[in-house]
Amino acid sequence: xxxxxxxxxxxxxxxxxxxxxxxxxxxxxxxxxxxxxxxxxxxxxxxxxxxxxxxxxxxxxxxxxxxxxxxxxxxxxxxxxxxxxxxxxxxxxxxxxxxxxxxxxxxxxxxxxxxxxxxxxxxxxxxxxxxxxxxxxxxxxxxxxxxxxxxxxxxxxxxxxxxxxxxxxxxxxxxxxxxxxxxxxxxxxxxxxxxxxxxxxxxxxxxxxxxxxxxxxxxxxxxxxxxxxxxxxxxxxxxxxxxxxxxxxxxxxxxxxxxxxxxxxxxxxxxxxxxxxxxxxxxxxxxxxxxxxxxxxxxxxxx
Amino acid sequence: xxxxxxxxxxxxxxxxxxxxxxxxxxxxxxxxxxxxxxxxxxxxxxxxxxxxxxxxxxxxxxxxxxxxxxxxxxxxxxxxxxxxxxxxxxxxxxxxxxxxxxxxxxxxxxxxxxxxxxxxxxxxxxxxxxxxxxxxxxxxxxxxxxxxxxxxxxxxxxxxxxxxxxxxxxxxxxxxxxxxxxxxxxxxxxxxxxxxxxxxxxxxxxxxxxxxxxxxxxxxxxxxxxxxxxxxxxxxxxxxxxxxxxxxxxxxxxxxxxxxxxxx
Amino acid sequence: xxxxxxxxxxxxxxxxxxxxxxxxxxxxxxxxxxxxxxxxxxxxxxxxxxxxxxxxxxxxxxxxxxxxxxxxxxxxxxxxxxxxxxxxxxxxxxxxxxxxxxxxxxxxxxxxxxxxxxxxxxxxxxxxxxxxxxxxxxxxxxxxxxxxxxxxxxxxxxxxxxxxxxxxxxxxxxxxxxxxxxxxxxxxxxxxxxxxxxxxxxxxxxxxxxxxxxxxxxxxxxxxxxxxxxxxxxxxxxxxxxxxxxxxxxxxxxxxxxxxxxxxxxxxxxxxxxxxxxxxxxxxxxxxxxxxxxxxxxxxxxxxxxxxxxxxxxxxxxxxxxxxxxxxxxxxxxxxxx
Numbered sequence: 001x002x003x004x005x006x007x008x009x010x011x012x013x014x015x016x017x018x019x020x021x022x023x024x025x026x027x028x029x030x031x032x033x034x035x036x037x038x039x040x041x042x043x044x045x046x047x048x049x050x051x052x053x054x055x056x057x058x059x060x061x062x063x064x065x066x067x068x069x070x071x072x073x074x075x076x077x078x079x080x081x082x083x084x085x086x087x088x089x090x091x092x093x094x095x096x097x098x099x100x101x102x103x104x105x106x107x108x109x110x111x112x113x114x115x116x117x118x119x120x121x122x123x124x125x126x127x128x129x130x131x132x133x134x135x136x137x138x139x140x141x142x143x144x145x146x147x148x149x150x151x152x153x154x155x156x157x158x159x160x161x162x163x164x165x166x167x168x169x170x171x172x173x174x175x176x177x178x179x180x181x182x183x184x185x186x187x188x189x190x191x192x193x194x195x196x197x198x199x200x201x202x203x204x205x206x207x208x209x210x211x212x213x214x215x216x217x218x219x220x221x222x223x224x225x226x227x228x229x230x231x232x233x234x235x236x237x238x239x240x241x242x243x244x245x246x247x248x249x250x251x252x253x254x255x256x257x258x259x260x261x262x263x264x265x266x267x268x269x270x271x272x273x274x275x276x277x278x279x280x281x282x283x284x285x286x287x288x289x290x291x292x293x294x295x296x297x298x299x300x301x302x303x
Numbered sequence: 304x305x306x307x308x309x310x311x312x313x314x315x316x317x318x319x320x321x322x323x324x325x326x327x328x329x330x331x332x333x334x335x336x337x338x339x340x341x342x343x344x345x346x347x348x349x350x351x352x353x354x355x356x357x358x359x360x361x362x363x364x365x366x367x368x369x370x371x372x373x374x375x376x377x378x379x380x381x382x383x384x385x386x387x388x389x390x391x392x393x394x395x396x397x398x399x400x401x402x403x404x405x406x407x408x409x410x411x412x413x414x415x416x417x418x419x420x421x422x423x424x425x426x427x428x429x430x431x432x433x434x435x436x437x438x439x440x441x442x443x444x445x446x447x448x449x450x451x452x453x454x455x456x457x458x459x460x461x462x463x464x465x466x467x468x469x470x471x472x473x474x475x476x477x478x479x480x481x482x483x484x485x486x487x488x489x490x491x492x493x494x495x496x497x498x499x500x501x502x503x504x505x506x507x508x509x510x511x512x513x514x515x516x517x518x519x520x521x522x523x524x525x526x527x528x529x530x531x532x533x534x535x536x537x538x539x540x541x542x543x544x545x546x547x548x549x550x551x552x553x554x555x556x557x558x559x560x561x562x563x564x565x566x567x
Numbered sequence: 568x569x570x571x572x573x574x575x576x577x578x579x580x581x582x583x584x585x586x587x588x589x590x591x592x593x594x595x596x597x598x599x600x601x602x603x604x605x606x607x608x609x610x611x612x613x614x615x616x617x618x619x620x621x622x623x624x625x626x627x628x629x630x631x632x633x634x635x636x637x638x639x640x641x642x643x644x645x646x647x648x649x650x651x652x653x654x655x656x657x658x659x660x661x662x663x664x665x666x667x668x669x670x671x672x673x674x675x676x677x678x679x680x681x682x683x684x685x686x687x688x689x690x691x692x693x694x695x696x697x698x699x700x701x702x703x704x705x706x707x708x709x710x711x712x713x714x715x716x717x718x719x720x721x722x723x724x725x726x727x728x729x730x731x732x733x734x735x736x737x738x739x740x741x742x743x744x745x746x747x748x749x750x751x752x753x754x755x756x757x758x759x760x761x762x763x764x765x766x767x768x769x770x771x772x773x774x775x776x777x778x779x780x781x782x783x784x785x786x787x788x789x790x791x792x793x794x795x796x797x798x799x800x801x802x803x804x805x806x807x808x809x810x811x812x813x814x815x816x817x818x819x820x821x822x823x824x825x826x827x828x829x830x831x832x833x834x835x836x837x838x839x840x841x842x843x844x845x846x847x848x849x850x851x852x853x854x855x856x857x858x859x860x861x862x863x864x865x866x867x868x869x870x871x872x873x874x875x876x877x878x879x880x881x882x883x884x885x886x887x888x889x890x891x892x893x894x895x896x897x898x899x900x901x902x903x904x905x
Contacts, residue, residue, distance in 0.1 A: 077876060092876040095751050099758065100625050101875035104598030104617060118751065120759045127761055128624055226739060358798045384800030391798075397652035397790040398845030407568060408788055412800035418784055418848060425568055464799070 038136040038149060039114060045131045048155050049109035053102050055121075056094055056113045058137065058283030060085050062147050063111075065163065065284040066156045074105045081277070081285075097121060103128060111150060113137065115282065137282035140206045144168070147284060163284065170287045171210060174294050177301045178212025184297055186213035187237035187265070190280065192253045195227045203282050211294035212301075213239070233263055240265045241296055243276030272296040309372035311336050311468055311500045312357055316366035319356060326352040328524040329366070339494055339501040341515030343508055343535070345545050348521040350504040351392075354470050357502065358389045384412035388461035390454075392472040396446055402456045403441040406432055409463030428463045434489065435459035450477030458486075462493075469493070471503040475510060487514050508562045512536050520544050536560035569846050577849055581856025585634060588863040592630040593622060595867050597875040628765050632757050633866040633880075634859035635765065636821045637831055639772035641858025643817040644832025645839075645851055646779045646810050649786040651708075651719055654840070655895060657832035658818040661719075662726030663700045664829070667815075667822035668753065669730045670696020672737055674823070675749055683763055690767050694819030700726050701815050755826040755881030757866050764824045771820030776855060778813035782806050783847035790845065828881045830888025831858055837895060861887075 033044050053074035054060040060079040063072055069084065074091045089105060092098040094116050102110065107130060112122050114136045125132050133153050135146040144164045151160020186208050190196045198204035199220030208215045216235040217227065240263075242250050250273040257266055265271060274296065279289040294302040310333040319327045327349045334340050334357075342350045355361045356368060359375055368375045370383065388409070409431065410424040420428075432438040435458045440448065445456060454477045461469060469490070475483045487510070493499040505511040511518055512532035520527040520535050522544040528535050535541075537560070541549040548566040553559065593609070594602045604618045609627075613619035644657035651661075658664040674692030707722035738750065752759075760768075779786075785806045788796040796803050821828075835858040836850070843849050865883040872878055 090875055096876050098597055098870075098875040098877060100621050101597040103621055103625065106617060118759075120752075124759050124761065128620060222740075355794070360794050360797050380797065380802055381800040384798065387798075389795075389798040391795060394791055394795055397649075397792075398654070398840065400787075400790070400845060403568070404787075404846065408791065408799060411784065411788055418781070419571055420568055 035133070035153065037134045038142070038146065039134045041134060043126075043131045043133065045133065045153060046108045049153070051105065051107045051109070052154075053091060053105060053107040053110045054079065055091075055097060055110065056116045057081065057277070058116075058146075058281040059111045059113060059135070059150065061281065061283040061285060062150045063154065065147075066151055066154060066159050068154050068156060071154070073107060074102060099124060099128065102130070109133065109153065111135065111153070113146075113282075137203070139201060139203050140171075140210065140286070143203060143282040143286055146282065167284070167287050171290060174287075174290055174302060175210055175212075178294060178298045181212055181298055181301060183212060183214045184238040185216050185236065186297060187216050187232055187235065187240045188279075189240065189242040189253070190224060190276075192242060195229065195232065196224050197227055199223050199225050203286070204279060207279065207286070207290050207293055208297070211290055211297050213293070213297040229257075237263065237265050238270060239297060240271045241293065242271070242273050243279050244273045245276045249273070308336050309369070310334055311371060312502075313369040313372075314356075314366070315368075317356060317363045317368060318365040319352060319361055319363050325524050327356070327363075330521070330524070330526050331366075332519055332526060332529050334500060334502055336500055337494070337498045338516045339490065339503075339514060341511035341518045341532075342502065342504045342521065343506075343511050343518055344521035344527070348544075349524040350521055351472055352524075353521070354389065354472055354502070354504060358387055358470055359383055381412045384464060386466055387468045387470060388464040388466035390457050390461045390469065390471040390474055392454075392474075392476060394453075394457065399444045399446055401441065402432070402437055402443050402445055402448070402459075403428065405445050405456055406437075406459045406463050409460035412464060427465065428459075431459045431462035434462055436485065451479065451482055454478065455482070455486075466499070468500040468502070471501070473504055473506065475505065475507060483510065490514065508536060508541075512560060512562075533558070533560060536562060569848050574849050574852055577843065578852045578856065581853050581860070585856050585860045585863070588860045588867075589630050589634065592633065592863045592867045593626050595871060596621065596626060597870075624761070628760060628762050629757050629866065630863055631765050632760050632768060632824065633863045635768045635772045636757070636825050636828065637835075637862025637865075638855040638859035639768070639775065639817045639821050640828065640831040641835035641854045641861070642772075642776050642779055642851060643814040643821075644858075645836035645847070645854045646786075646814040646817075647832070648836055649789060649847060650807055650810055650814070652790060652792070653719055654837055655720060655833070655892075656723070657830075657836075658697075658814070658822075659727070659827060659829040660833060661701065661704050661723035662728075662730060663697045663704070663815060663818050664822055664827045665727040665730035665734075666700025666703075667693040667697035667819045668827050669734050669737075670694070670699075670819065671823045671826075672734055672749055672753075676737070676741060686763055686767050690771065690820045690823040693823035694771075694816055696730075697815040697819040697822070698812065700730060701811060705811075751879075752826040754879035755828040755884075756877075756879050757825055758877060760824050768820050768824050771816055775813045775817035775820070776851075778816075779810055780848075780851050782810050783851055786810065786847045787845075826879075826881070828862070828884055830884045830892065831862055833895075834888045834891045835861055837891075 033047060034042060035045055036042050050071055051073045052063065052071050054063060054072055055076060057079045060072065060075045061081055063069060064082050064085065072088055075085055075088045076094050077090050077092060078094055079085045091101045095118060102125065110125055110130050110132045112132055112134050114134055115138065122132050122134055135149055137143040137146040144167060148160045148164055151157050188198055188204055188208060190198060197217040198215065199217055199222050202223050205215045205218045216237050242253050244250065244253065250271055254271060274292045278285055278292060291302065312334040315331050317327055317330045342353060344350055356363060359380065362376065370378050406428045407420055407424060410420055410428060414420060414424055429438065432441065435455045437452065437455050437459050440452060445453060448456065454474065474486060478486060490501050494501055515532060517530060518532055518535040519529045520540065527544045528540050536551055538549055538551045550563040550566045552561050552563055554561055594605050598617065598621045600618050600621060604614050605622050607614055608618045608622035640658060647656040647658065647661055648654050671689050671693040674689035704722045704726045707725065708719040785801045788799050788801045789803060789806065793803050836854050839854045839857050840850060843853050866880045869878040869880045869883045
């Protein structure tokens with residue numbers, strides 16, 4: 001019963017994904033100045049936007065990596081990479097942007113992501129007359145597409161495509177390096193307490209697979225489910241990888257887990273930390289995240 | 304005259320109970336227009352319940368109460384409040400109000416549909432306060448008053464309704480002897496000068512006998528006796544109601560009965 | 568005696584205070600716009616596009632929403648206090664706001680979208696949730712026959728906890744992306760709502776307040792206790808039903824747009840009662856004006872403290888309200904015990 005419904009669920013999800021992919025792929029490019037974003041919203045943007053507000057760290061990183069950092073006039077409180085981004089005017093948090101702060105920067109383009117920003121905020125900014133371009137990076141492919149899309153909107157399509165080609169090449173190299181090796185069972189910890197792990201269809205789950213591991217939470221129906229420690233014990237992960245933010249050590253983050261002696265990963269010290277900002281941001285540093293994961297999962301094959 | 308006018312209240316086989324216990328078990332009696340009726344009887348004999356039934360707070364489970372010939376259920380609440388006013392024994396106020404505000408509330412049934420009182424309402428309220436002797440307490444908060452003053456303020460509110468019938472629950476319980484005398488005098492005057500019908504509950508058998516034209520003696524939710532004070536304040540009758548021997552003397556020359564107390 | 572004239576004068580005074588608070592709210596924000604430019608924009612003579620958009624499209628609807636929500640919640644609080652004869656009652660304490668929040672969350676998930684119909688639908692769902700919660704509290708509290716203070720508060724706390732548990736359940740079962748702004752909205756915020764939301768709140772608040780005010784004198788009599796009210800000619804059941812529904816309507820339409828904002832409905836009526844007395848005919852208009860002023864000021868503060876980010880306005884009201892609530896509880900209980 002459960003297996004059957006899960007099967008149907010995944011089939012429906014696949015169908016929806018395909019349909020969405022089809023829609024976005026086939027949408028016409030539009031007339032000059034008119035574009036369609038990744039949610040299928042049509043909007044008019046200036047030929048060469050000069051005053052851009054970014055509403056998420058991954059977007060800020062993308063703009064900088066394309067060499068257009070000087071066109072950003074506003075970023076969120078969480079945009080800390082590259083370091084010069086922290087010197088840009090702030091417009092508030094990802095989920096608590098100040099509309100007034102955004103407006104007073106007089107942007108000619110706002111870029112948002114459906115994965116972190118609220119639909120209500122996008123709607124409100126649009127109703128205030130601002131062109132808001134929304135990207136939708138949910139997995140590996142859509143993250144690459146998001147970079148290309150941002151490149152197109154910035155008038156940097158060629159640079160973005162080159163970047164994406166390079167990223168694919170690096171990802172393929174890692175895939176070749178880990179090919180044929182046994183696939184260790186990996187528990188990735190997005191947040192330790194309460195325990196939140198990546199579920200089905202998320203970028204993190206896909207990165208773990210591409211790094212030669214098998215995520216023990218890859219079949220969870222919710223993207224970021226909250227799990228019990230019991231589930232972790234029962235799934236017997238070979239490796240535990242913790243996304244770290246800031247200064248906390250892995251030991252601090254997993255305090256209390258040492259008594260879970262039955263998990264071989266915990267018992268034998270196969271618990272690793274990776275930079276959470278790297279892994280959790282669907283942006284141009286995704287390949288670095290992939291490499292960091294592969295180094296932990298297959299240290300013998302990925303230096 | 305009494306033959307042509309229907310009684311103010313006519314109760315027939317009224318039964319009422321709540322909390323699993325009978326408060327009234329088949330009471331039948333009339334209250335004639337212009338009479339003073341005293342409700343007496345031991346604790347939880349059904350006196351206060353009866354007042355609530357007469358003021359339509361409760362509805363009888365069985366039997367019927369008529370008000371001036373009409374079943375009381377068919378009399379609108381506002382119409383009834385213009386005719387019948389109640390002086391409760393005590394009232395727990397949720398918020399602080401002044402005596403004047405309290406008495407003005409008695410004008411509610413008279414000011415139908417109006418959100419605010421008119422000048423006339425204030426005049427009627429002042430009259431009522433004068434009658435009850437609380438005019439100079441007008442600005443005082445009710446919860447700061449002594450028990451007797453509060454009882455008189457509640458009387459003033461009832462009088463502000465300009466009722467034809469006054470129901471009082473233990474009106475003298477907080478009054479000293481002087482104020483008891485004032486109240487009795489006032490009720491008599493209202494009865495004689497305005498033809499006001501008065502129904503009151505009292506524990507004080509002598510005061511009840513002094514004030515009332517007739518007494519209704521209740522016990523265990525049943526009517527033990529309805530009659531003149533002479534008939535009701537009788538040692539045998541009272542013993543039946545209270546369940547203990549009672550000492551009653553008759554004062555010469557009128558023969559007025561006085562309850563001296565329990566025979567020990 | 569409370570006269571129309573006295574009510575009119577008092578209303579004019581609080582309206583003046585509200586106007587001052589509103590101007591303060593309109594003149595405050597991260598965008599550098601001088602008070603003169605704010606006034607110019609208000610009268611349609613904006614000196615720049617930025618000033619026009621910021622003042623007319625961002626600050627004005629926000630100040631209007633704060634005023635309507637503050638006034639409406641305070642009136643709802645005063646109404647619940649009169650109904651329950653208990654000065655500690657308010658939509659949040661009684662769990663009614665929790666019911667409205669659950670209704671709104673379900674409405675959001677059911678028919679998310681930007682249409683006017685969706686705004687109305689979510690408000691209707693929140694109203695229904697508020698009614699369910701209010702009825703539940705009432706049934707729990709009167710199960711024993713009477714309505715003592717402690718039982719009522721306990722029933723409210725139970726209902727509130729239950730509804731917030733259901734909200735947590737819904738939130739943890741649903742995909743994060745689908746939740747959208749709900750998580751932020753649940754903390755109470757006035758920021759995202761445009762004129763469409765303001766219009767819905769204005770309509771609901773006006774109707775709800777008018778319904779409550781029409782019963783103002785009857786509510787005064789209910790404060791004497793139900794028995795005395797009945798004997799004075801008040802159709803107590805009908806009055807209670809009307810006010811019950813009206814207060815739930817106020818709570819529902821407001822919570823649907825702003826999320827739960829606590830303490831306004833509690834501290835404003837109580838503070839105002841200390842000044843103007845308990846007569847609802849005078850109390851309710853002053854409470855409406857004072858509640859509106861309070862929330863406009865609280866929201867101005869919420870926008871100011873951590874610029875350009877914003878505090879949820881409920882944080883500000885809670886910081887003012889929680890200590891006041893404890894004070895009320897202590898004095899009230901002391902009086903009861905002595």
